[in-house]
Amino acid sequence: MAKHLQKPKIHNVEAIAKSRLFTVESVDLEFSNGARRLYERMQPSGREAVLIVPIIDDHLVLIYEYAVGIEDYELGFPKGLIDPGETVLQAANRELMEEAGFGAGRMDTLSKLTMAPSYFSSKMNVVVARELYPKRLQGDEPEPLPQIRWPVADMLALLNEPDFNEARNVSALFLAHQWLNRG
Structure with a gap:
C-alpha cells in the first residue's frame, strides 16, 4: 500500500x-x-532482538524481570539482543538458556515486530520454542529470574494479569495463539 x-x-x-x-x-x-x-x-544500532515463547508440557514458560522504566517487575517471555554473528534461532536458544534455564529442540520464527518506529529502529523477532530440555547458561541478568508456567489452553487469560502488560509480550502472545490454533 x-x-x-x-x-x-x-x-x-x-x-x-x-x-x-x-x-x-x-x-x-x-x-x-x-x-x-x-x-x-x-540512533539506529543495526542490531535486532529476539523474544521467545517457550512451551513445555502444554504450558508457556514466563519469567519475572525488573523493568526500571516502570520501576516494577513485569511478567513476560525471555528476550534479548542478537549478538554479532548469531542467527535469530541461535540467539533465541541462548537467551532461553540464560533467562529460563532451557534449551529448545524445535524453534519456529513467527514474525518480526517494530516498536514505536517513529522513534526506534529496533526489530524484535518472535520465536516459539518447543521440545525443551534443561540447560542453563550464565547471562547478564543481575538476579535470578523467577519463572511461572501458564497453561497453553488458557493462554489468553494472561491478558487479565496485572503484571503482563508489555506490548511486545502481548503481541507475541497473540501471534503464538494464532500459530498454535492455525488449524
Missing part, C-alpha cells in the same frame, strides 16, 4: 544527546509536498 508514497528527503542527521546506552539524533526531513520538520529518534 505504501509503495506509491515518496519517502521524505533527509537533509541532516546529528547527535543531540548521548548517554552510556543511548544516542538521540535530530533528523531534518523534507516531505514530498515541501513541508520540513525536525524529528528526534534513537
